[in-house]
Amino acid sequence: MEKTFLMVKPDGVQRNLIGEIVSRFEKKGFKLVGAKLMVIPQSLAEKHYGEHKDKPFFGELVDFITSGPVFAMVWEGEEVIATARKMMGTTKPQDAAPGTIRGDFGVTVGKNVIHGSDSPESAEKEINLFFDQSEQSDYEKDN
Numbered sequence: 001m002e003k004t005f006l007m008v009k010p011d012g013v014q015r016n017l018i019g020e021i022v023s024r025f026e027k028k029g030f031k032l033v034g035a036k037l038m039v040i041p042q043s044l045a046e047k048h049y050g051e052h053k054d055k056p057f058f059g060e061l062v063d064f065i066t067s068g069p070v071f072a073m074v075w076e077g078e079e080v081i082a083t084a085r086k087m088m089g090t091t092k093p094q095d096a097a098p099g100t101i102r103g104d105f106g107v108t109v110g111k112n113v114i115h116g117s118d119s120p121e122s123a124e125k126e127i128n129l130f131f132d133q134s135e136q137s138d139y140e141k142d143n
């Protein structure tokens with residue numbers, strides 16, 4: 001079964017959106033298999049956003065994601081990677097459709113509430129960066 005890495009960013013935590021966001025994925029029928037509130041160390045942020053290291057906004061991106069607690073999660077389900085991206089909406093909240101998380105709650109491209117893996121390769125990399133095997137629960141769930 002496919003797994004993805006999702007993270008409520010510091011702006012989403014500050015704005016009390018953890019419950020709302022978890023609820024959307026629960027109601028959709030996905031299974032939460034790992035979750036933790038954490039402040040991301042600089043070195044982990046740089047690894048997580050490594051593909052953006054040459055972008056002009058890299059410094060800003062790392063500063064923001066390490067600025068306060070994030071809520072990191074692993075979700076499991078059929079085609080969860082692509083479906084979660086659809087539920088999140090486009091990166092730029094101004095373009096994100098109403099009904100998506102960024103369309104409903106996002107403010108700017110930097111403060112866009114949530115991060116989600118964009119491919120099976122990045123999901124595997126990101127899950128392993130943030131979660132030990134012992135922090136992921138293997139359990140049965142109906143639906």
Ligand code: CMP
Nearest residue numbers: 057060061091109110111112114115116
């Ligand atoms: P995320 O899905 O976490 O992955 C990379 C992030 O870079 C993206 O969401 C945006 O929040 C951020 N980003 C993209 N473009 C810009 C930009 N021009 N300025 C600041 N942040 C950006």
